[in-house]
Amino acid sequence: MPYDADKTRAMPPVNPGGTASEQTTKISPVNANASTDAWPSEEPDNEPTVTAAVPGVGFPAGEDATEFMQPVAPPQQQPEDSGVYGPVMIEPGEDEEQPRNGKKKALIVAAAVVGAFGLLYGLDILVSSGNVPRGVTVAGVDVGGMGHDEAEKKLRDEIGPRLSKPVALKAGDVTAELDPRTAGLELDWNATVDRAGSQPLSPITRVTSFFTSREVGVATKADDAKVGSALEAMRPKLDHEPTEGTIKFEGGNAVAVEPHNGQKLKAEEAVNVIVSNWASGNPVEVPMDFTPVKTTKEGVEQALNDIVKTAVSGPVKIKGEGKDANLTPEQIFNTLVFEPGDGGALNVKPNKDKLVEAALPQLKDTVREGKDAQIVFEGGKPTVKESVDGLDLDWDKNLQPYFDTLKKTDAREIKFEYKHTPAKVTTEQANKMGIKEVIGEFQTGGFAPASGVNIRVVAEKVNGAIVKPKETFSLNKYTGPRGTAQGYVEAGIIENGIPGKAVGGGISQFATTLYNAYYYAGMKDAGHKEHSYWITRYPKGREATVFMDGAGNSLIDIAFTNPDDTGVAIQTIWTPSSITIRLWGTKNYDVTGSTSGEFNPTQPQEKKINKEGCTPSNGAPGFSVTDTRTIKDRRTGQSRTESRTVRYDPQFKIICEPPPGG
Template sequence: MTPADWCMSVVTEPTSHRDLPTDADQPTVPIPADDQPTVMMRAVEEPTRLIPAVDGAERPTAEIPAVRPRGAHTPAGGGRRILGLPRPAFAGVAALAGLAVVGGALTALDAKDQVPMHTRVLGIDIGGRSEKDATRELVNGLGDRVQSPLTVRIGDQTTTVDPQRVGLTLDVEATVARAADSAPNPIKLIFGRDVAPVVSVDAEKLADAVAPTATKAGHAMTLPKITFSGLTPKATYPVAGEGVTQDAAAAAVTSGWLRQAEIVMPLTVITPKTSAADVDHLLAEVAEPAVAAPVTVNTDRGSFTVSRQAIAKSLVLKSDKYGLITPKVSEPKLRAALADELAGVEIQPQDASVRLADGTVKIMASQGGELVDTEQLAKDLLTILGQESGRSVAAAVEAVAAKTTESDLAALGIKEQVSTFTTHFSGGEDRNRNIIQVAKEVDGAVVKPGETFSLNGYTGERSYAQGYIDAPVILDGKLVKAVGGGISQFTTTLFNASYYAGLEDVFHKPHSYYISRYPSVIESTIYYPTLDMKFRNNTPYGVLIDTSTTSDSVTVTMWSTKVYDSVTTEWGPRRDVTQAKTVHLKDAGCVPAVGGIGFAQDAWRVMKSDGREVAREKFSWRYDAEPHFVCD
């Protein structure tokens, strides 16, 4: 028998150090193989042998090659001694220890709903726990880390990203389930293992969030488009840029979040999806033929013409953010361009409305209408704009119900006056025309429960076309003339009416300078589109806004159902008073002013029900000292 064919039994009884053989001992005698399970050691080139097992059955022996260091001495007895123990005996003890460890590891794997020992997620040890306890341990261990902004580096630029803004989330339960379900190498159970967290992110939102930084680090694409100058199409050709793709951004964040202090996103060349050749094709096959002739539209209520100009205004040939041009006819632009033509074949629906008559709230009935299906018309137009002849389509006229009916308004509970507020102005000023104009526009507006009323949103841009004129406004700390000046007086009046109705203040901004005709702190300015005044109807009832004007005043009254018995204001004293300075201006649009003091002040809105205070809100503002403006 050669050393490569040795067969030895593993001794399972404890052995003390003094019982171990020394270098002077005689070679050990193998213990009969039928007493204990055996481990066969053979040469690499030898075939697998069958040896008797304890139960008498023959099984393949484990293939463990015998590898000796070059020049190693093999002592008598058939094995090299290690730490005074002949190699076969040492191997037996080591195998016994290994089996014990592996057995324990396999036991850990067999535990149901339990995370294997020494398992880590993001540096947090969750091993040996039930999935429920491991989930709690991971949540506690992470703390606020999942809510903290992450730092992103792109080239030489860095930025921070709010995880919530981009839908970046860690699924803790799924992560723990992954850790519990996976079957690790038993050796890893000895030294520990790390399980990757289950992370998800909205790739599109993430790419949009880092796009400005990517543009600084690289450069943006030139997006292709075709626009019309009158009836002539003008092309903008695409140019490749350098930035971060959605996939690269998502991969960098999901692999590095909570593990790296800084997420690095690679810059790559990004090419618009519509090429220069595609743009030329769109010019020749879509844009130019589209405006070559008008289109006739036939309906059951008559026919009308879509002019070449209307086609040019409504045909959209602009790319998306990826540089892809998808031709379409914009339905809103088409309807706007055909306003006069549609008026000849349509009947506009009328919503039910609330009006005041002799101090009583009355509901005016709604009325249905008949409108051209311009959404479908826009799609049908696109299919024939490339044709030289046969440029006509049929369009359906559909019955349309009013958006708001009598029953809708009746359910809103608009039955009594809940607040009113009046401000005064001097007669004969240009600004008065603007105040009266905006009051007419807002009169009769209904704010339903939960809705937010935006003055800018309701009136849109206040321009000359709507009947507004130039009047003084405060701009950059100076009085100048601008279209719509004076609107802030109506804004203050509307704000106070909503304030004393107990409605929620969403946004308002007092004037830079104190104006004595308004209540200090409880007032508001406005400037389209950057400054707005918004309030929310936080009651269960609808609110009707009623406005009225005289030659020297404007009044806003709110009608609804009272929520509070009373709403009042308590003002604190003025503090930190500053004096006006004289300023000489040479601006062409300069408006002189006598000036006024500056100060800070607080005000509290106090709301009471059944005679007791139920809510109190603090408002604070600081007014700058208004300079004494002298126009040179």
């Protein structure tokens, strides 16, 4: 079997010009088995020509192989005593000699052809020795048959100018350019010419090289790490998240925004591809990982044409009770939301919040905010402030009819419906709650000015709150978030046993005052938490802290439950130096409290602080106390006691050190 010297692997016989059966020896027109009566004419003009195909040697399709073969004359009849076998009469039993003669002649012909072909083969090797093999291209430049020096010059002339230019990259739906110098890409000219290889020894390869070409590519000097770094620097431009198709309002019209798959650079594979193809002169397609989107271009176009264009084709009138609202096409568009649907579709829906935002400013005079009955304190006594039922647009009920109106090209107006919201605490209910006398009261003071601001804000919010029979009052739930938007400021807090600051600081003093007020009113404690260490202005074992995070989430709360059939109203009285809280209702309980002495003391530890604003302190020991509340029910004369043991941590001995850097 012949071998391709370029690829050093066995190559099968190739006969592009004929079938396998045609690669066997052909002798025409002699029939070795025929009798002498069937011998062909011996006239010179009719002498037959014998050709032979050489096993293992093929010729290109359409080529005539006779130029490699010599004509062979048919054997001439010889005298019987000449010693040469010819077409003589064969006696019975001698017909076995005829096939032998035919085979000998075929071998002679084949040997002649092989010899001629071998002569040509050797001549071709001799002539092309030291040259680049025929049909070889490098980066698209044909250098086949050239000497190495000539080939290198041609490559430098044709490829060299493109090597300093940016390499065009195609990364999914993004195009970019890579600076080969920044990426450390260079061409190795000698190795590039050497890659073409030496002359192939396979006769098949040498024959087919007249009709085919073979690309060997360039040899690159590259540092993969440097190429990778250059690609990583380009990643923000090459990578992007998937973008669903949608619709936007631009220039007074709704226009489609085509979807785009997300893509992310496959860095390791990209390095190999760029090193192999950067000098080709063609854009290099960079491998990417793709994240498909749900919508299609066709789905977006259908939503635009079927719904949105009609929706924004003109204004819409919303008729309210006594006043109307007119929405422009842009306002209408802003009330729509777009979501991916099944099969690449883009679903279009109305958005209630956006509709309220667009229409309510024009209809605000037609709505009325509901208010519960409140207890106001005038002349030192509680008075009921009447409740107000709310009147508001029924946005949930109006949403779908509004969307149906947008699908019309004419009669684009709609009558909105309203809903009435009764007060949770009506004037009648408040008058029947028996809120007539003080049932519990407590006062604290000694707060800092910033804390005083926060205490005043929360006191104004809570003043007049009504706790209905069997209802639970939660301070955090009632006030909601306590941030700068609500008027609170940064003030002192205790964080991990160390003084600190936060917006809303000081509210714990209000919580402690509220706890003691409902403690003496006989209310049921529904949850509270003491400070981690005792603050001297609060009674031991009878104080509370509260905390909400920046998002307004309740983390530590204080709450109490009204156990009676009568209502309770909360009155707050604030001054720059004190906060007083009174609970009004029907006094059903007499309450006393007592606190044990301190026990289980623990000594403080030192803590060094190097922050600005540090205040040194000698600290204080920790201890435990037990508080006992005695409640006597006026209606039954029965008494009960409740005890609670509280453990206070020792206060750190604070040592202030200079902040870093002086």
